[in-house]
Amino acid sequence: MKCPYxxxxxSKVVDxxxxxxxxxxxxxxECLKCTKRYTTYEKVEDIPVLIIKKDSSREYFDKSKIINGLLKACQKRPxxxxxxxxxxxxxxxxxxNQMLTEVKSDYIGEMIMENLKSIDDVAYVRFASVYRQFKDINTFMEEIKNLMINK
Structure with a gap:
């Protein structure tokens, strides 16, 4: 670290x-040459995670998007x-913790569903219906049957 003066x-660390x-x-x-004191800050370096979307575009990870999706799925639920x-x-x-620099959105969607499954079945099915883009009632029924089997 160079002395700013x-x-x-x-330099030596005083405090x-x-x-x-x-x-x-x-x-x-404290600078060992001129003896003037200055302050530095040390912090953990954040490595930004890029999300690879279904259309192959990339955007920075945004936790608020997960929260917004969960709020919609959990609306009027306990x-x-x-x-x-x-x-x-x-x-x-x-x-x-996985030190990934790029992650597919599918991977994050599966992580969210795994967490929701243990909290609220209805919120899980709501999230799954949007995330997996259910096309008809049969797809809904299959997911509900799988949920009941795995409980």
Whole structure:
């Protein structure tokens, strides 16, 4: 880290502490040449995840889109906002932990459905109907039968 005053590359850390949000570390440094002090911040580097959509276009991962889809599927169902946000957070963490830079939207859709299945059957079928683009009542019935068999 170069000193902002003299450009010298060596410094010593005088003080370190977490920021209020615990997302970065604030460090007070002292230049070993000019002895002036300055502050640096250290944080984890976020690697943006690109979502490969069905039409092969790509866009940045957006957790709010998952939350909005879940809110629609869970409308008038006994599913709390906290449960919805937990699902979205878990999916975001899974993607981050897998260190993937690109993910197919199908993969995320399956992750959402797997989470919904354990929370609310009706919300699961609602989400599946949009996600899998059910064409008729028979497709609905097949999904419901599969859900009942696996319970």
């Amino acid at each position: 003299c450009g010298h590359e060596e 370190s502490r977490s920021t209020e949000d615990d997302m970065s570390i604030r460090r007070r440094r 599913v709390s906002r906290m449960q919805i946000e937990t699902i979205a957070d878990n999916i975001e963490k899974q993607l981050s």
